[in-house]
Amino acid sequence: xxxxxxxxxxLLDEIQIPASLHSRAPRQVSVALTNRCDLRCxxxxxxxxxxxxxxxxxxxxxxxxxxxxxxxVGFGGGEPTLYPEFVRLCQHVARETGLSVSFTTHGxxxxxxxxxxxxxxVNFIRVSMDGVGATYESIRRRSFPTLLASMERIKSIxxxxxxxxxxxxxxxxxxxxxxxxxxxxxxxxxxxxxxxxRHVPGIPLATLQDLRRWVDSxxxxxxxxxxxxxxxxxxxxxxxxxELGLRAYAHIDxxxxxxxxxxxxxxxxxxxxxxxxxxxxxxxxxAENDS
Ligand code: SF4
Numbered sequence: 001x002x003x004x005x006x007x008x009x010x011l012l013d014e015i016q017i018p019a020s021l022h023s024r025a026p027r028q029v030s031v032a033l034t035n036r037c038d039l040r041c042x043x044x045x046x047x048x049x050x051x052x053x054x055x056x057x058x059x060x061x062x063x064x065x066x067x068x069x070x071x072x073v074g075f076g077g078g079e080p081t082l083y084p085e086f087v088r089l090c091q092h093v094a095r096e097t098g099l100s101v102s103f104t105t106h107g108x109x110x111x112x113x114x115x116x117x118x119x120x121x122v123n124f125i126r127v128s129m130d131g132v133g134a135t136y137e138s139i140r141r142r143s144f145p146t147l148l149a150s151m152e153r154i155k156s157i158x159x160x161x162x163x164x165x166x167x168x169x170x171x172x173x174x175x176x177x178x179x180x181x182x183x184x185x186x187x188x189x190x191x192x193x194x195x196x197x198r199h200v201p202g203i204p205l206a207t208l209q210d211l212r213r214w215v216d217s218x219x220x221x222x223x224x225x226x227x228x229x230x231x232x233x234x235x236x237x238x239x240x241x242x243e244l245g246l247r248a249y250a251h252i253d254x255x256x257x258x259x260x261x262x263x264x265x266x267x268x269x270x271x272x273x274x275x276x277x278x279x280x281x282x283x284x285x286x287a288e289n290d291s
Contacts, residue, residue, distance in 0.1 A: 002071045004100035004123045007159070011239055023069025024276055026246055030074040030262065031058060032254040033083040039106055039140055043165050045197045045263060046078050051254040055085045061252065061275045062093055068276055072100035074126075076262075078254060081109040087117035094121035102126065104163065107150040108142050115153045125160040126190060127151060131173035132180055139170075151184040161188030161225075168207050171214070178220050189222040191215070193230040195263055203230070229263065246283050258282055 001010040034052035037044070062073055073093060080086055080103045093101050102124040129136060129147065136144045154160050162181040164170060170177075178189055193211065196202040203211075212233060215224060226234050240248065251262045252270065258278045259267035266285070268278045 002100070004072065004098070007100070007124065009239070024279070025065045025068040025070035026248055026250045026279070027069075027071045027240075027243065028074065028249050029062075029065055029070055029072075030076055030249070030251045031061075032077050032252065032262070033058070033075050033080045033086070033089070034078040035254040036082045037077060037079040037106075038082070039079070039108075039142065041139055041165075042200050043139075043167070043194055043197060045195065046254075049254075052078075052083060053252075053254060053256060055089060057256070057270075057272055058089065059092055059096070060272070061270065062097055062099060064275050066097035066099050070099060072102060072123075075101070075103040077104075079106055079109070081105055081114065087114065087121075090118055090121040100124070104128065106140065106142070107147055107154060110150050110153050110157075112153065115157050118157050122158045125154050125158055126163050127154060127160055127186075128163045128165075129177060129181065130165045130170045132176045135170060135173045139165075148180070148184065151186075155185040159187055160185070161190055161223075162186045163190045163192055165192045165194050166207065166211050167194040167203055171207055171210055174211075174214055178218065178222055182221050187223060189224055191224065191226045193227065195229060208233075229261075245286070246279055250279060250282075260286060 001012065002008070031053070032046065035047050035049045036052065037046065065073070077083070083089070090101050093099055100123045101121060103122065104126040105128070107127045130139050133144050136147065162177065164174065164177055166174070181189055191211065193203040193208055194200065208230060215234060218224060226236065246260060249261070251259045251264070253259060253262070253267070256270045257267040258270050258275065260282065268282045268285070270278050
């Protein structure tokens with residue numbers, strides 16, 4: 001059972017469901033609507049191209065995923081609020097499917113008009129904030145007070161969380177990030193240890209160990225989450241231990257390629273075809289590569 005408004009999941013595991021009746025879709029799918037973004041963060045993995053997905057194709061994929069048991073879609077990019085039909089898309093998905101709608105944003109385009117359009121059609125928003133004050137401004141090249149003002153509007157749309165890319169420069173700000181996020185009304189802090197991209201190295205081991213100590217000592221009100229890529233030594237809890245890999249999550253990039261994650265190099269080109277068939281194909285490809 002899943003309630004998209006509250007995010008509550010209830011696992012009923014007293015009954016053994018035959019494998020033939022299991023949902024075929026991943027629980028969660030992220031969709032990079034566009035590669036466009038007006039920021040230039042050095043840690044960004046999104047290709048700097050103008051690719052974006054067609055509205056009718058995205059809605060067709062999401063209808064199929066909804067029909068086959070997916071629980072939620074997370075829109076990203078690039079910057080999803082630059083997608084020309086973003087409000088119409090969120091409204092359509094909220095109205096026509098049972099999917100939970102979330103999106104990840106740098107937050108700087110959320111004005112009153114956009115907030116009004118999204119209210120009632122979005123269930124969760126993830127706001128990127130990798131530090132406070134000068135740290136934030138050195139990474140994002142945008143005003144930190146403007147971000148805080150934007151968070152007020154974000155809070156009026158839906159529940160929200162804060163995403164933090166963790167590296168040597170941002171870890172020292174993490175106490176302040178957690179305090180500012182909680183004061184702004186966030187309910188979750190998603191820790192994203194830096195992944196190597198282009199000329200930027202991954203998080204050093206020592207910083208990852210410091211992050212682990214920070215997690216152990218955190219006593220604040222925010223729910224902590226961490227990206228799967230670096231979660232191994234962290235005290236995570238996964239209630240659905242048998243739903244791993246593509247049964248749990250898949251990503252569609254702005255060129256329409258289905259992947260196991262947004263960082264994966266290989267995938268299956270979707271075109272206008274069935275997303276479920278592409279998931280089956282990718283599952284076979286991943287299994288072949290692993291064997
Ligand atoms: S705001 Fe996000 S999409 Fe844009 S450059 Fe930064 S990390 Fe990339």
